[in-house]
Amino acid sequence: MTQEKISIPKDEWKLVQEYYNKHEEQLKLQRIRSPTMLLRQWMLDKYREIEQKTAEKFLSRFEHINVDSNGVKILDRQLKEVVQIRIKQDGIYCEHDETDECEHIKYALELEEVRKIVIQKRKEGWNLPLFIDYP
Numbered sequence: 001m002t003q004e005k006i007s008i009p010k011d012e013w014k015l016v017q018e019y020y021n022k023h024e025e026q027l028k029l030q031r032i033r034s035p036t037m038l039l040r041q042w043m044l045d046k047y048r049e050i051e052q053k054t055a056e057k058f059l060s061r062f063e064h065i066n067v068d069s070n071g072v073k074i075l076d077r078q079l080k081e082v083v084q085i086r087i088k089q090d091g092i093y094c095e096h097d098e099t100d101e102c103e104h105i106k107y108a109l110e111l112e113e114v115r116k117i118v119i120q121k122r123k124e125g126w127n128l129p130l131f132i133d134y135p
């Protein structure tokens with residue numbers, strides 16, 4: 001494991017140490033054997049919590065209405081609108097955002113039915129992405 005050094009203000013570090021000292025027995029049962037390990041655990045727990053919330057928020061915002069070879073219709077609860085995604089030989093396109101990179105496309109590409117179509121059409125030479133990193 002490569003290491004990265006960070007620095008934190010003394011009084012904040014003191015809080016971690018105090019917490020560790022107070023809960024040492026219990027923490028050792030969780031294999032947390034130092035204030036540093038405790039801080040790392042907190043950081044990772046927080047990171048996972050944020051990731052989870054972001055994913056849930058993303059998934060609850062959208063619902064796919066139908067999928068056919070022309071594209072996908074997605075209900076966007078935030079916009080209160082049905083968004084049409086076109087799947088064509090020259091690429092994938094969101095009519096709402098007028099782009100090939102948006103949250104609707106990101107969501108669409110995660111749908112099993114859409115993935116099947118995309119994989120099939122790519123074999124036929126269509127210029128379609130398997131996924132996009134945006135946003």
Ligand SMILES: [Zn+2]
Nearest residue numbers: 094097102104
């Ligand atoms: Zn869009």
